[in-house]
Amino acid sequence: MKSDSQSSPLGELEGAGDLIINVGPQHPATHGVLHLVITLNGETIKKVEPHLGYIHRSIEKMCESLTYRQFIYVTSRMDYLSAHINNHACALCVEKGMQIEVPERAQVIRVIMDELTRIASHELWWGAMAMDIGAFTPFFHAFREREKINEIMEETCGARLTMNYYVPGGLMADLHPDFQKKVKEFIALFKRKVDEYDELVTGNIIFINRMKGVGILSKEDAVSYSCSGPAARGSGVNCDIRKLYPYAVYDKVQFDEILETGCDSLARYMVRIREMKQSIRIIEQLIDNIPEGDFQAKTKAVLKLPKGEFYTRVETARGELGVYIVSEGATTPYRIKFRSPGFSNLSALDHMARGSKLGDLVAMMGTLDLVIPDIDR
Amino acid sequence: MNNEELKTKITELLPGATFDETGEWLNINVEPADWLSLAVKLRNDDLLFFDYLFCLTCIDWKTHLTMVYHLSSTKYRHNIVIKSKLDVAKPEIESVSHIWKTAIFHEREVYEMFGVDFLNHPDLRLLILPDGWEGKNPMRKDFEDPVNMIKL
Numbered sequence: 246m247k248s249d250s251q252s253s254p255l256g257e258l259e260g261a262g263d264l265i266i267n268v269g270p271q272h273p274a275t276h277g278v279l280h281l282v283i284t285l286n287g288e289t290i291k292k293v294e295p296h297l298g299y300i301h302r303s304i305e306k307m308c309e310s311l312t313y314r315q316f317i318y319v320t321s322r323m324d325y326l327s328a329h330i331n332n333h334a335c336a337l338c339v340e341k342g343m344q345i346e347v348p349e350r351a352q353v354i355r356v357i358m359d360e361l362t363r364i365a366s367h368e369l370w371w372g373a374m375a376m377d378i379g380a381f382t383p384f385f386h387a388f389r390e391r392e393k394i395n396e397i398m399e400e401t402c403g404a405r406l407t408m409n410y411y412v413p414g415g416l417m418a419d420l421h422p423d424f425q426k427k428v429k430e431f432i433a434l435f436k437r438k439v440d441e442y443d444e445l446v447t448g449n450i451i452f453i454n455r456m457k458g459v460g461i462l463s464k465e466d467a468v469s470y471s472c473s474g475p476a477a478r479g480s481g482v483n484c485d486i487r488k489l490y491p492y493a494v495y496d497k498v499q500f501d502e503i504l505e506t507g508c509d510s511l512a513r514y515m516v517r518i519r520e521m522k523q524s525i526r527i528i529e530q531l532i533d534n535i536p537e538g539d540f541q542a543k544t545k546a547v548l549k550l551p552k553g554e555f556y557t558r559v560e561t562a563r564g565e566l567g568v569y570i571v572s573e574g575a576t577t578p579y580r581i582k583f584r585s586p587g588f589s590n591l592s593a594l595d596h597m598a599r600g601s602k603l604g605d606l607v608a609m610m611g612t613l614d615l616v617i618p619d620i621d622r
Numbered sequence: 623m624n625n626e627e628l629k630t631k632i633t634e635l636l637p638g639a640t641f642d643e644t645g646e647w648l649n650i651n652v653e654p655a656d657w658l659s660l661a662v663k664l665r666n667d668d669l670l671f672f673d674y675l676f677c678l679t680c681i682d683w684k685t686h687l688t689m690v691y692h693l694s695s696t697k698y699r700h701n702i703v704i705k706s707k708l709d710v711a712k713p714e715i716e717s718v719s720h721i722w723k724t725a726i727f728h729e730r731e732v733y734e735m736f737g738v739d740f741l742n743h744p745d746l747r748l749l750i751l752p753d754g755w756e757g758k759n760p761m762r763k764d765f766e767d768p769v770n771m772i773k774l
Contacts, residue, residue: 296749298751468673579681
């Protein structure tokens with residue numbers, strides 16, 4: 246649906262007043278408690294105002310009274326689809342401050358877990374986004390494969406969603422004996438399934454018409470709104486933290502940073518689909534090469550970060566997550582700030598949506614991949 | 623540019639700036655009054671080109687507030703941190719939302735959580751807190767809420 250206000254009978258209506266509608270906070274297309282106040286003229290969007298805070302738990306304030314071992318667990322609840330990666334960012338920040346050397350085995354396992362999380366997150370996004378724009382079947386396909394990842398996680402970490410598997414210095418426990426076998430089975434299966442996804446949705450002409458040219462975000466605007474992750478890479482911005490500022494063992498594996506130059510919803514869609522294939526590539530390189538050794542470095546029982554400031558960033562499934570710790574030398578952080586990718590990506594929504602049709606808004610929200618607890622924190 | 627070059631360049635732009643190199647990145651302390659003119663230069667200078675404001679936040683030090691801006695360049699990949707001390711009784715600083723659009727949202731968050739007044743912000747109102755919120759700013763250190771306990 247391209248915005249062509251002259252020819253469309255539902256376009257800009259002369260003399261018609263503005264219509265204000267509320268989407269959410271309880272709405273199936275927002276996938277969480279996001280409240281959008283939309284100003285419409287006819288079918289054309291004049292303004293989108295997000296109202297946040299419906300799931301604000303004040304995690305930053307809460308972390309000020311939690312120790313460096315405790316606060317990591319709260320962060321699983323921010324971007325619950327990238328729980329491992331959130332934990333990774335926090336663990337890295339504490340390790341940087343304490344100068345803890347993480348054993349090679351733990352680093353490799355962390356990267357495998359992160360990439361499995363990324364696949365699981367993108368799968369959920371793929372199913373949910375296709376459902377938003379009217380295709381119901383992909384949702385079941387995506388959840389069928391995602392279930393396999395959840396099972397792998399459950400075996401090793403004991404939880405399916407908020408894993409809390411990373412601790413400062415390494416991992417909480419060693420891998421389940423079946424881990425490698427199960428992951429290999431999953432990879433073999435998933436490789437076929439990704440191609441099936443392409444057949445089912447990507448090449449579909451109705452789908453392409455719904456996505457192409459919708460929600461244009463230029464490269465300059467993507468940087469100015471500090472968008473990151475697939476939302477920015479769809480506009481051709483080099484922003485993959487795994488490539489730019491490698492952490493763990495990302496500098497030792499081969500993978501491509503996916504860039505698309507379409508700047509529209511289809512480009513952002515393609516980035517995620519192609520990213521899943523890169524994640525498989527990373528896991529394949531590592532799964533047979535997990536080094537033997539400790540899964541956790543020896544650390545003091547009570548962690549105290551030296552006085553100073555520490556900032557780490559990682560690439561979650563949604564983009565750049567920054568953890569900024571200001572320490573006064575105590576056992577708890579003095580101030581902690583989570584630079585969440587969703588918050589910045591959402592800020593670009595108003596700019597993207599202006600002038601397009603109301604029906605296209607779900608395609609834009611879908612391809613921004615908003616996770617509301619991550620935005621509100 | 624490395625930290626030394628950045629330091630020389632920024633001293634040229636703003637002779638009054640002081641530096642701190644103890645952290646990972648170069649920290650620059652500026653007066654709130656100097657911030658806007660420096661921000662424009664940081665963004666538009668061809669050799670600096672800080673186009674990516676990846677983190678904007680505030681710290682409550684009880685005696686004063688500190689605004690913290692993390693800047694990066696997508697062209698040269700150098701990073702700096704700008705800090706500006708604000709008066710705790712009347713915290714105000716110029717908005718940079720017309721330079722980096724991400725600041726529109728981030729400054730609104732800091733406005734409601736810390737009570738910092740951003741001058742010339744296009745749309746400074748509550749974003750996360752419910753409409754009609756009265757009372758203190760939740761992220762300030764002296765904030766206590768006996769009903770919805772945040773502190774443990």
